[in-house]
Amino acid sequence: MGKDKVRIGIIGAGRIGKIHADNLLRNPHAEIVGISDLFAGPELEAWASSRGIPVVTTNSSELISMPNVDAVLICSSTDTHVPLIEQAAQAGKHIFCEKPVSMDLTQTQAAVAAVQKAGVKLQIGFNRRFDHNFRRIRTHVQDGTIGDPHIIKITSRDPSPPPAEYIRVSGGIFMDMMIHDFDMARYLSGSEVEEVYAQGNVLINPVFAEHGDVDTAIVTMTFANGAIGVIDNSRQAVYGYDQRVEVFGSKGSAAAANDHPNTAEISTAAGLMRDKPLHFFLERYNEAYVQETALFIDAIIHDTPVIVDGHDAVQAERIALAAKMSMERGRPVKLSEVPGVSLESQTATP
Amino acid sequence: MGKDKVRIGIIGAGRIGKIHADNLLRNPHAEIVGISDLFAGPELEAWASSRGIPVVTTNSSELISMPNVDAVLICSSTDTHVPLIEQAAQAGKHIFCEKPVSMDLTQTQAAVAAVQKAGVKLQIGFNRRFDHNFRRIRTHVQDGTIGDPHIIKITSRDPSPPPAEYIRVSGGIFMDMMIHDFDMARYLSGSEVEEVYAQGNVLINPVFAEHGDVDTAIVTMTFANGAIGVIDNSRQAVYGYDQRVEVFGSKGSAAAANDHPNTAEISTAAGLMRDKPLHFFLERYNEAYVQETALFIDAIIHDTPVIVDGHDAVQAERIALAAKMSMERGRPVKLSEVPGVSLESQTATP
Amino acid sequence: MGKDKVRIGIIGAGRIGKIHADNLLRNPHAEIVGISDLFAGPELEAWASSRGIPVVTTNSSELISMPNVDAVLICSSTDTHVPLIEQAAQAGKHIFCEKPVSMDLTQTQAAVAAVQKAGVKLQIGFNRRFDHNFRRIRTHVQDGTIGDPHIIKITSRDPSPPPAEYIRVSGGIFMDMMIHDFDMARYLSGSEVEEVYAQGNVLINPVFAEHGDVDTAIVTMTFANGAIGVIDNSRQAVYGYDQRVEVFGSKGSAAAANDHPNTAEISTAAGLMRDKPLHFFLERYNEAYVQETALFIDAIIHDTPVIVDGHDAVQAERIALAAKMSMERGRPVKLSEVPGVSLESQTATP
Amino acid sequence: MGKDKVRIGIIGAGRIGKIHADNLLRNPHAEIVGISDLFAGPELEAWASSRGIPVVTTNSSELISMPNVDAVLICSSTDTHVPLIEQAAQAGKHIFCEKPVSMDLTQTQAAVAAVQKAGVKLQIGFNRRFDHNFRRIRTHVQDGTIGDPHIIKITSRDPSPPPAEYIRVSGGIFMDMMIHDFDMARYLSGSEVEEVYAQGNVLINPVFAEHGDVDTAIVTMTFANGAIGVIDNSRQAVYGYDQRVEVFGSKGSAAAANDHPNTAEISTAAGLMRDKPLHFFLERYNEAYVQETALFIDAIIHDTPVIVDGHDAVQAERIALAAKMSMERGRPVKLSEVPGVSLESQTATP
The missing domain is CATH 3.40.50.720 (NAD(P)-binding Rossmann-like Domain)
Structure with a gap:
């Protein structure tokens, strides 16, 4: 500029x-x-x-x-x-x-x-692309440390469900919550999702059923590079925000565990105890929020591609829609079944 | 007796x-x-x-x-x-x-x-039902510590593939390898599998394809109690035998990590390092093998039910067959689709 | 105000x-x-x-x-x-x-x-009193979780030694570096140090010897409440800034491990690897610096005692001087041997 | 033979x-x-x-x-x-x-x-020389992974004190309990202890005082190779048998954590929990007992040196006596102050 x-x-x-x-x-x-x-x-x-x-x-x-x-x-x-x-x-x-x-x-x-x-x-x-843990996993994938990716696993669970009025307009668990994980799957695998199969259930609160939604879901994916993957979501992990990923490949595996507010471990006659993970997205992704806007500013000043662009938005939404279709129809759904035109990415990613 | x-x-x-x-x-x-x-x-x-x-x-x-x-x-x-x-x-x-x-x-x-x-x-x-880690997870499920199970996750990866001649007669990854995990899924969830969806690919060695088999697979499951689950298998984890499980429920989560030959951690300028997990099933399940025959002897002497019986064999095989059908047909398969008669268990499990 | x-x-x-x-x-x-x-x-x-x-x-x-x-x-x-x-x-x-x-x-x-x-x-x-890990340990001591403190252990190692010109005017390892740990010992134990015995050696760089200083030291302490403790310092931990504490007591133990830049663990044929701890004090105590001045401002606005006051400064310096005397004389030194007048604390700590 | x-x-x-x-x-x-x-x-x-x-x-x-x-x-x-x-x-x-x-x-x-x-x-x-964890640490020291040893740290705490009648004839904490750690210090450092300083207190049970003994002790050591070290002992760690070591050196650090009966981790609203370490020496050193007699048999059959010989016995006892003298006299004690003649080792260790 x-x-x-x-x-x-x-x-x-x-x-x-x-x-x-x-x-x-x-x-x-x-x-x-x-x-x-x-x-x-x-x-x-x-x-x-x-x-x-x-x-x-x-x-x-x-x-x-x-x-x-x-x-x-x-x-x-x-x-x-x-x-x-x-x-x-x-x-x-x-x-x-x-x-x-x-x-x-x-x-x-x-x-x-x-x-x-x-x-x-x-x-x-x-x-989440700007998170210290997930970026490190992506680095290990990109520099070849773990070889060709074979299995991508993402766990993403919220500490508590949103209010009922939000659930009504949220677009459902795939579009509202798992969409982050669909983007993460593309980011970590360095490949495009080709097919998904979604399972879900209402195990936490019947209010989800009232809006045709589920509160617990597992989605499996096949990727263009041959890898397979799975995401699990829950709207309520009573022990806090659970955000973990793993990429398993031909030369090894890279896994990110949760972040915690401290490293203190207490040993008593009852056992060993640690504090729960960082509470929710504001605590967990505090630094990632700083990074994402800082890098947006950088990209404008230096006229370089942004890290996550319109193509990424389209692809994540397309996967979310495929997941929704899959759960409704009880069968795997190819991304090519989801209506929409092809768009080229401005970025080099995934 | x-x-x-x-x-x-x-x-x-x-x-x-x-x-x-x-x-x-x-x-x-x-x-x-x-x-x-x-x-x-x-x-x-x-x-x-x-x-x-x-x-x-x-x-x-x-x-x-x-x-x-x-x-x-x-x-x-x-x-x-x-x-x-x-x-x-x-x-x-x-x-x-x-x-x-x-x-x-x-x-x-x-x-x-x-x-x-x-x-x-x-x-x-x-x-594996006799393993110290998995028994402890099961205890935490049974005593209600983690509430109602919502999500069951099992990772099971071998350090290296079997020889080609074994692959030919193995019955395939679901019947030969993942059958342990199907039994584990029933054991940990305390419920029966009702439907499975299997994805697999040949990513390690083309010899698997020659026998109509895969070397990398993910299977998702629905359980009678409403829980959903997922198993991932690989025939080759270069870092060793990877045997982990997690049961996530309404009151928390219980997870078992791998066993290691020692706890030594080395910190150098290059980073922190630990030895790989125990190499393979003989090392990893050494004590479980002792336990399983000891408890078989106990059950005979005291005329009590065995911990894993014929019904368990039938159910695990039925799930394996359903998984194989699912992969062949590219769709989820209900266990009721697998031919066979119903049998009652001699045991209280799962 | x-x-x-x-x-x-x-x-x-x-x-x-x-x-x-x-x-x-x-x-x-x-x-x-x-x-x-x-x-x-x-x-x-x-x-x-x-x-x-x-x-x-x-x-x-x-x-x-x-x-x-x-x-x-x-x-x-x-x-x-x-x-x-x-x-x-x-x-x-x-x-x-x-x-x-x-x-x-x-x-x-x-x-x-x-x-x-x-x-x-x-x-x-x-x-360091404002650090998330050490505050949590102190909380566990103060709320009685671990009972009466018996053993206090502090590890504090720098990633690399300061420049020679700094070493000359630093006041020596006890006054410059271990003084933080002396304060931490009082903070964690909730008691006063009564006697110290110091051992040290020049194992990293002869420049320390040129200034009558050591680069590696262990100091043991007795506390007024009967507890005993030990601090170890090194001017050069090649794997990074090593900052750990442990308080062992009648009802258990509370220990804080290092902080790391991420939780990524890599498993390959060579073993399991993690990144080194956060590099040095600016990275490690980033939030503690924010907290310490924020709480200073708070104490002024609400006219409440500061968390670490002049008495704490005097006591930490007194211990450092005793440690120096101990190493010079090759014998344990009581704090009462260190010249100086008694001062009352403005605070309730340690 | x-x-x-x-x-x-x-x-x-x-x-x-x-x-x-x-x-x-x-x-x-x-x-x-x-x-x-x-x-x-x-x-x-x-x-x-x-x-x-x-x-x-x-x-x-x-x-x-x-x-x-x-x-x-x-x-x-x-x-x-x-x-x-x-x-x-x-x-x-x-x-x-x-x-x-x-x-x-x-x-x-x-x-x-x-x-x-x-x-x-x-x-x-x-x-303990035959334990899987400590042998691995020793290997890392001997193969140069961590460079020259600078600091040796040993934690050794029993789950509960012995009966009063045993305390009376035990020879005291240094000869009865810490003697294992003195041997471990020589084994891990690959060097001889030259001087010790011992601190101790009766914090658990007054019965120890009745026999002129202590139940909590810290001993610092200087080694012939310039390293310094510290051992802490407690007769009662309510969370179980605590057996950890660390060797810190010029190129890094090697540390062994405790062994646990399982790897299960439970996450609930109250926090994260693990089971306590293996209970006591019979559980913890089960395999080490098998190894030590097996290697004794081996040494006889192949006429090779034993791993721990008479010289090792003499040196460990000498250190224990020096520690006792140190605590009684309130000052550091050189091993040369302990009466006794010099003996050559049959082994290459430490």
């Missing part, structure tokens, strides 16, 4: 929007020039004022069209993502958008096409 | 037959009165003599019919299991038989029916 | 001074009003300007006497600590001072007396 | 004598020809009969003088060791003797001199 500072507008002042804002405030190469939220009011104004963010508005279009905005972070609800991406792309603004882009693959593809046409950058909020 | 010593005949003097013999020689409640092997000769006679085993014969029928034989251990090749079980049952001898009973479910069921009719005990060589 | 923001002057713009500054800039309850350094110049001015720090000066007295300075952070060289503490105390400013206060116990005590007379707060930069 | 079987007489039919007997019964190169015990009676005769041991006697001299006895295992009380060693040596029998040889260094040396004069083998029951 010929500049060393990117001017940012943040759309959506919910929890994740504010986290990104606070992270960017510490980034010497970012400047937050405004924040928009449908429910912006005195509270948000006070919050913005204490951080020196000059503009607060209820109108995201206003923020997008501000000439001193170089890039926007879309942190609003999922149903707003596609129109906001298209609007920002047309305005020539770089875009960071939380996952998923939409529940409708055709719309997601349309948004990505708009981005490609406009020649702006689009980074998707698959924050 | 009113006795405190069980007199044993061992059929088959291969590696596992000799291991059982040496273990029983240290068991004060067992007496080995003879051993038979098709290829018995001076070498086996010397081996038996050094252990005080009086009878060595090429004729298993002779051994079975000896009046001072209370029980037989069938350690010969799989194709001999069914006739030997039937013969021993008719002779009123208790039976320990290596897995699988046969490759043909109908025959296995016939053998089990003969055992039930004769009222003798039949224990199947699913040695 | 009746205020919710503490105005800070930072004395000394070396590495640690800048780290504290950057941490405080993110603390909504702190405001940095100036920074002084003997070598302040355009570079420091640019640094300060980019952070909105209005005053940059070579004159620490000027900073101390500024009416809008509520508290100072003394991050300059050790020989300046005592006069700066006395000056700040007289000016009624709260003080955070890096360890050690001085190499001369009488001077340290004089400084602490000046602080007590002035009624200001003095917090010492024993950053 | 020109033979492939060693004929053994066992002196002392207590717990450890019977364990050695049962282990040797499974050793094809050993034959137990008799057992003696002061209190031999019908019970011991029944025990021997069930194992095919032909001779049972109350007279150890009779056993020693039997012409078909090649070697004796001395497992009787400590006060009988020296006369039995001398008697066996004069009779030309190889000797395995439990530790310590005696409480009196001069007597121990006289016994060792008698052994050397007779040209028979003497192996001391320092069973």
Whole structure:
């Protein structure tokens, strides 16, 4: 860009929007020039004022069209993502958008096409790619330490289910929760998923059944490079956020265990005890959130590809839709069965 | 039995037959009165003599019919299991038989029916049920520590593939290797498998493809109690024998890691290093082999149910056959699709 | 104070001074009003300007006497600590001072007396008390989980020795390096050290011998509560910064292992490997540095005792001097043998 | 010897004598020809009969003088060791003797001199040298993986104290318990201890004070190769038998953690839990006991040096006496201060 500072507008002042804002405030190469939220009011104004963010508005279009905005972070609800991406792309603004882009693959593809046409950058909020543990596993795969990948295993369990009102609009466990793992599967394997088979059940709370959803699921995958894989999800691991991966290959295996708040081990007559893993995504992926926006800023300043782009969004959504179809139909589903057009990646990954 | 010593005949003097013999020689409640092997000769006679085993014969029928034989251990090749079980049952001898009973479910069921009719005990060589790690996991499931099981995960990888001539007659990865894990899935979950979906690939050695087999496989399962599960197998983990399980439930999770030859950890400028896991089944399940025959002897002396019986053999084979069908047909297969009659268990397990 | 923001002057713009500054800039309850350094110049001015720090000066007295300075952070060289503490105390400013206060116990005590007379707060930069691992161990000791402490063990090894010019003025391994562990011993045991015996040797680099110093040392301690303890130090652990503690007591033991940059474990034919621990104090105690100044600010705002005060400084220095005497004389040395007056703590610790 | 079987007489039919007997019964190169015990009676005769041991006697001299006895295992009380060693040596029998040889260094040396004069083998029951974990650490030291040893650390804690009547005759914590660790220090460091400093306290049970003993102790050591070391002992670790070692050197560190009965880890809302370490020496050193007599038999058959010989006994006792002197006198004690003559080792170790 010929500049060393990117001017940012943040759309959506919910929890994740504010986290990104606070992270960017510490980034010497970012400047937050405004924040928009449908429910912006005195509270948000006070919050913005204490951080020196000059503009607060209820109108995201206003923020997008501000000439001193170089890039926007879309942190609003999922149903707003596609129109906001298209609007920002047309305005020539770089875009960071939380996952998923939409529940409708055709719309997601349309948004990505708009981005490609406009020649702006689009980074998707698959924050786990920026995690210290998973990046290290990926390095070990890429440098050949473990040889050709044969088996990919991902465990991803939340400490407690979301509220019922969220479950209703979440898009279901595959689109809302396992989509992170589908992206991780592509990231770790360095290959594309070709077929999935999904099993699920309602074992935690009947509310999931009321919305045609499940709370416990296992999905197996075949990859283009011949590897096979499996993801397991639970909406409620009472011992906390369980985030582990393993890539097994011809020369060995690379596995990441959970992170813990401390290493203290207590030995008593009752046995040996440790504290539970870091509680949930805000604690667990704290540094990953810092990294993902920092690298988004870097990619803009140096005009390099983003680490996770529109193609990655489309592929993860496509896998999620295939998983949903698989569970509904009780049979494996090929990704080619999921309607949608092919799109090329801007990145070298996976 | 009113006795405190069980007199044993061992059929088959291969590696596992000799291991059982040496273990029983240290068991004060067992007496080995003879051993038979098709290829018995001076070498086996010397081996038996050094252990005080009086009878060595090429004729298993002779051994079975000896009046001072209370029980037989069938350690010969799989194709001999069914006739030997039937013969021993008719002779009123208790039976320990290596897995699988046969490759043909109908025959296995016939053998089990003969055992039930004769009222003798039949224990199947699913040695892993007697392992210190897996028994502890099962205890934690049974005492309610982890609540209702939701997800069962089993990893089972061999250090290196068997020779090509073995692969040809092995019955395939599901019947030969994963059958242990199918039994483990039932043992750990305390429930029956209802449906499986199998994926596999040839990633290690094309020789598997030549015999219609795979060397890498993932099988997902649904259980009668609502749990879902997954097993992954590889014929070649270059870092050694990988034997791990996890049961995740409503109140927590119980997981068993690998056993290692020592706990030594080396820290150098290159990183932290540990020795690989115990090499293979003889090292890893050394104590389990001792336990399984000791508990077989116990069950005879105290006339209590064996820990793993004919029903367990039938069920594990049925799952293996369903997995094979699933992979061939590319779809999930219900156990009820696998031909065979229903049989009641003599045991309370799983 | 009746205020919710503490105005800070930072004395000394070396590495640690800048780290504290950057941490405080993110603390909504702190405001940095100036920074002084003997070598302040355009570079420091640019640094300060980019952070909105209005005053940059070579004159620490000027900073101390500024009416809008509520508290100072003394991050300059050790020989300046005592006069700066006395000056700040007289000016009624709260003080955070890096360890050690001085190499001369009488001077340290004089400084602490000046602080007590002035009624200001003095917090010492024993950053490890604020570490997540060690705090957790202390909690387990204090809540009685492990019963009465019997044995305290501390391992503290640096990844590589300091430069020769630093060794010359460092005050020796006990005053420069092990002083942290002496404080940790008091913190973890909740008791005072009564006697020490020190052994040391030059095993890494002869330069230590040239300055009458050692690079490898073990010190044993007896505590007032009857516990015994041991610290081991090395100036060079090639595998990285090794920071572990263990408190063993009547009801059990609490031990903290090292922190690592990730949890990735690699299994290959060569064995199992992990990355080395976090490299050095900046990486390892990153969060502890944030915590220690945050809690200093808290203590000022709420007028509560600081977590580590002048008494703690005096005691740690006294132990270090006793250890030095012990090694010189080749015999155990009681703390009462070390000249100095008794001082009461402002805090409830250890 | 020109033979492939060693004929053994066992002196002392207590717990450890019977364990050695049962282990040797499974050793094809050993034959137990008799057992003696002061209190031999019908019970011991029944025990021997069930194992095919032909001779049972109350007279150890009779056993020693039997012409078909090649070697004796001395497992009787400590006060009988020296006369039995001398008697066996004069009779030309190889000797395995439990530790310590005696409480009196001069007597121990006289016994060792008698052994050397007779040209028979003497192996001391320092069973821990045969442990899988500690051997692996020693290998890493010997092959240079960790460079020159700088710091040796040994933790050795019993699950519960011995009965009061045992404490009275035990010889004290250094001669009874820590003597194993003194031998381990020599074994791991590959060097001789030159000076020790001992601290101890009575924190568990006042009964120890009644016998002039302590129940908690820390001993620091200097080694001839410049290394320094520390051992900590407790008579009561409520979480079980705690047996860990660490050798830190110029190129890295090798550490052995405890052995556990299983690898099961339970994660619940309360935290993560594991079972305690293996309970006590019988469980923990089960395989080491098998190894130590097996290698004694090997050394006799192949006429090779034993792994732990009379010199090792003398040195460990000398260190124990120095530690006792150190605690009594409140100062470090050089090994040269302990009266006794120098003896050469038959072995290459440490």
